[in-house]
Amino acid sequence: xxxxxxxxxxxxxxxxxxxxxxxxxxxxxxxxxxxxxxxxxxxxxxxxxxxxxxxxxxxxxxxxxxxxxxxxx
Numbered sequence: 119x120x121x122x123x124x125x126x127x128x129x130x131x132x133x134x135x136x137x138x139x140x141x142x143x144x145x146x147x148x149x150x151x152x153x154x155x156x157x158x159x160x161x162x163x164x165x166x167x168x169x170x171x172x173x174x175x176x177x178x179x180x181x182x183x184x185x186x187x188x189x190x191x
Contacts, residue, residue, distance in 0.1 A: 119184060120147045126181045127154070131174055138163075142174070150186035152178055166190070 124144050135142045139159035146153045156166065175188040
């Protein structure tokens with residue numbers, strides 16, 4: 119599952135986050151919970167929660183069965 123998540127982040131999520139001046143890195147996947155770290159503009163943006171839930175989490179859940187959520191660390 120870790121490799122699948124990394125692939126989706128690299129190919130679908132990261133380019134979108136970078137367009138807004140930020141970056142995202144995968145930290146870990148445990149029991150269906152994906153842990154990511156936001157960098158740059160995205161780390162302090164007022165819309166971080168929306169980005170995480172309606173962007174990152176939605177895409178990962180659509181692409182990978184078994185993803186239960188996403189946490190920012």
